[in-house]
Every structure is written in structure tokens, then in C-alpha cells.
Amino acid sequence: MMEGTRDSLESDGSGAEQPPVPPGRRERAAGRRALASRYALLPLRLFLGVTFSYAGLDKLADQHYLAGRGDLQSFYAQTLAAKAHSPVGALLEPALHAPTFFALLIAFGELAVGLGTLFGLWGRVAALGGAALSLTLFLTISYNVTPYYLGNDLPYLMAWTAMLLAGTPYLSVDGYLARRAERDRNRGLTEDAVRRRTFVDGSIAAVALGGAGLLLGSLTATFVRKKSKPAAGKPAAPTGQGGAAVSVAAAQVPVGGSATVTDPATGDAVYILQPSAGQYCGLSSICTHAGCTVNPPSGGRLDCPCHGSRFDAATGAVLAGPAVKPLPKYTVTKNGDRLDLGPLQG
Structure with missing residues (x-):
């Protein structure tokens, strides 16, 4: 009898018995915790999406980024400087032979990863792209940073790994397609039909978002970026x-x-x-x-x-x-x- 009475009471840790928490309050608290867990990665997703979108546009707007060999702030010069200190320096040789192509590939790649993450479209694919970019930057730019935690590319790599594992199931295009696929299954569509419809619509959305990103990047490069002007630090012809x-x-x-x-x-x-x-x-x-x-x-x-x-x-x-x-x-x-x-x- 006494045991049953103790089970119906709770303690606040001070030894005094407290009335039990009403079931409704307990359920609401559990609901809030579940909601917080569901959206726990949303701040990280927004940060990564905004940051990589901005990074891509910032490169395209930079007057030095595509300037070429004569500009020490260009993609070519930065890659050449990193080559001597990188553990994968030999792999950077193609980027030095075609610097404009690789510079644009990185800039538009960052923009695509950022937009895909923001909209939650093919979230794991976007996270894989972000992880690949961060790993590349870590091996070329941040590898020799001592101590390692002062470099920012390794934390980005870990952040993208979390997004790769979790995906973008909430407040996203992926989440909408997944919920619609479940409704299609409930109304009797075959699994092949559900997958085909999801893939086709996801591809259409990806093409639309990719086209918007390409247009945005092109407009940024055309109207925001200014032509490089000769600086006081321009290369001089050395003589003997x-x-x-x-x-x-x-x-x-x-x-x-x-x-x-x-x-x-x-x-x-x-x-x-x-x-x-x-x-x-x-x-x-x-x-x-x-x-x-x-x-x-x-x-x-x-x-x-x-x-x-x-x-x-x-x-x-x-x-x-x-x-x-x-x-x-x-x-x-x-x-x-x-x-x-x-x-x-x-």
C-alpha cells in the first residue's frame, strides 16, 4: 500500500514528496523535446546553405578571382602557392593548366551545394558535394595550419558529414516528395511508380534550381564583378x-x-x-x-x-x-x- 502511494508521488530531490505531473503537461514537454530533436540540424543546414551560396557568389563577384597568372590574388596564384605545401600538390596540376575552368567549377559548385542545402533538394547529394569541397580545401589550404583547430575547412567537413548522415527531411523539397510518396503508396500505387514519380519530379526541381543558380551566378559575374585594375603590387620583369x-x-x-x-x-x-x-x-x-x-x-x-x-x-x-x-x-x-x-x- 505504501509502495503504491510512493509510486503515485514524485520527489523534487529535497526529500519532500511532490504531486505527480499531469499527463497533459508531460505529453506537451515530450512533444516539445521531439520537435526540438526533429529540427536540431536546421540551424546548421541554414548556416551551411547560406555560407556556401555566399562563398560561390563572392568568388564570382571578386575582380581578382578569375584574373589569371598576373594577379597574386587570383585562383591560379593561390593554387600555385598551395601546391608547394599541400600533401596532394601533384593533383593540383590540372587546375594550373585550366585555371578558369576549375575556378568556375568551384564557384558554381559551392553555389549549387548551398542552394541545394537551403531548399533541401537532394540534401544528401548536396552534403556530399559540400564535404568534397571542404576536404579539397582542407588538403590544399588548411592542411598545414597548426594547431589544426585554427583551420576552418576541417570543421566544415565535419558539419557536412552530419548533414550527409541526416539528410534534409524537414522543411524541404525532399520532405515534401517523401510525404507525397507515402500518400501515393497508401492509395495503391506500386513502388516502382512511386519511385519513378519522385525521381522525375525531383529532377525537374533540380534542373529548375540549378538553372536559377546558373543565372544568378552569371548575372553576378557579369554585373557585379569589376575588371581587375593594375595594382601597386603588379609583377615586375626581373633582370640580371x-x-x-x-x-x-x-x-x-x-x-x-x-x-x-x-x-x-x-x-x-x-x-x-x-x-x-x-x-x-x-x-x-x-x-x-x-x-x-x-x-x-x-x-x-x-x-x-x-x-x-x-x-x-x-x-x-x-x-x-x-x-x-x-x-x-x-x-x-x-x-x-x-x-x-x-x-x-x-
């Missing part, structure tokens, strides 16, 4: 004059600007800079964080477009991480009207 392996005309290096030459020992691009009147130095263009090519000097600093590191344009010192090591510095000597690139300083 002045007793140095590499030199550049002093007139090509304005105060606060730079010219770009190549280190004959490593093949890396080097900025020859004039931070202040009459002061010259050379700084490697390769970011010490993950091997990206830093932008030409602006406002007395060099910014890395990959992860946001900043370096002092006069000394190469780190102004903002995640980089922790300064840019390698070269001696620059003025010889008449030319600037000679000297050895790498210790």
Missing part, C-alpha cells in the same frame, strides 16, 4: 642587371606600394616594398599560416585573404593571427635607378 639575380626599376615601387619578383631559389613571389620614402625591403608573399598568397600592401600592412592574418609591411611582423611567424624578409639594395633583391635574412 646591377650584379644581382633579380632587380626591378625603383620607379615601379612607389611609397606604400610594391612590385613583385620571384625568388630564384624557391620560386616564391616576393614583394619589393617602399614602406617609407627611401626605405626598401623585400617580403615573401607566402603566408606563414597556411601557405596562401598575401595581398599586396595596403595601409601599411599585408593581409592574407584565406584566414585573415595581417603582417606589417615594413618588417613582416605579425599584426593579427592566426599566423604566428613573420613573413620571411629579404635584403633590398638600391643600385642607381634599380632595386636589387638580396638574400633571405635569417
Whole structure:
């Protein structure tokens, strides 16, 4: 009898018996928990969809992205810089032979993955594409980031893995097609007919969404992207004059600007800079964080477009991480009207 009485009461942990929770309240709480579990991945899905859609459009709108070999911020230059430090560097060779094709493939691929994830259309296929892109970026850009958690491509890969496992069954085109397929089964359609109808309608939706993405990307590239203008850091033709392996005309290096030459020992691009009147130095263009090519000097600093590191344009010192090591510095000597690139300083 006493046992039955205890079963009908609950404790709040203080030893005092409490009245039982009414069944209606318990059911509502369970319903809220079930609803939260159902939509638990929705914030992650929206974040990934918006981020990858924006990333694709941002590349297409970037005046430097498709600029080619002459621009240190282009897809070609970034890929060439990553090739020397990537564990899959040999696999990047095709991208260097056809940079425009691969650059557009990545940009439109990100846009397709983002839109597919946002609308929940073929969600697992979109997640697989997102995982492939993140894995590629991790192996080429973020692989050498130390410690590893400072790189952002590996967390994206893990996020896409979760989406790949879960799919997009709620608030999505996939969810609508799945519910309609269940109604078709209940009204007697054969499984083959249900699958065929679902595949055809899903394909039509994919073509429509893909066409919209292609149009959006093309309009962005046509009307938003501006043509690249020659920058202060434009490549200069190195010569063997002045007793140095590499030199550049002093007139090509304005105060606060730079010219770009190549280190004959490593093949890396080097900025020859004039931070202040009459002061010259050379700084490697390769970011010490993950091997990206830093932008030409602006406002007395060099910014890395990959992860946001900043370096002092006069000394190469780190102004903002995640980089922790300064840019390698070269001696620059003025010889008449030319600037000679000297050895790498210790």
C-alpha cells in the first residue's frame, strides 16, 4: 500500500514528496523535446546553405578571382602557392593548366551545394558535394595550419558529414516528395511508380534550381564583378642587371606600394616594398599560416585573404593571427635607378 502511494508521488530531490505531473503537461514537454530533436540540424543546414551560396557568389563577384597568372590574388596564384605545401600538390596540376575552368567549377559548385542545402533538394547529394569541397580545401589550404583547430575547412567537413548522415527531411523539397510518396503508396500505387514519380519530379526541381543558380551566378559575374585594375603590387620583369639575380626599376615601387619578383631559389613571389620614402625591403608573399598568397600592401600592412592574418609591411611582423611567424624578409639594395633583391635574412 505504501509502495503504491510512493509510486503515485514524485520527489523534487529535497526529500519532500511532490504531486505527480499531469499527463497533459508531460505529453506537451515530450512533444516539445521531439520537435526540438526533429529540427536540431536546421540551424546548421541554414548556416551551411547560406555560407556556401555566399562563398560561390563572392568568388564570382571578386575582380581578382578569375584574373589569371598576373594577379597574386587570383585562383591560379593561390593554387600555385598551395601546391608547394599541400600533401596532394601533384593533383593540383590540372587546375594550373585550366585555371578558369576549375575556378568556375568551384564557384558554381559551392553555389549549387548551398542552394541545394537551403531548399533541401537532394540534401544528401548536396552534403556530399559540400564535404568534397571542404576536404579539397582542407588538403590544399588548411592542411598545414597548426594547431589544426585554427583551420576552418576541417570543421566544415565535419558539419557536412552530419548533414550527409541526416539528410534534409524537414522543411524541404525532399520532405515534401517523401510525404507525397507515402500518400501515393497508401492509395495503391506500386513502388516502382512511386519511385519513378519522385525521381522525375525531383529532377525537374533540380534542373529548375540549378538553372536559377546558373543565372544568378552569371548575372553576378557579369554585373557585379569589376575588371581587375593594375595594382601597386603588379609583377615586375626581373633582370640580371646591377650584379644581382633579380632587380626591378625603383620607379615601379612607389611609397606604400610594391612590385613583385620571384625568388630564384624557391620560386616564391616576393614583394619589393617602399614602406617609407627611401626605405626598401623585400617580403615573401607566402603566408606563414597556411601557405596562401598575401595581398599586396595596403595601409601599411599585408593581409592574407584565406584566414585573415595581417603582417606589417615594413618588417613582416605579425599584426593579427592566426599566423604566428613573420613573413620571411629579404635584403633590398638600391643600385642607381634599380632595386636589387638580396638574400633571405635569417
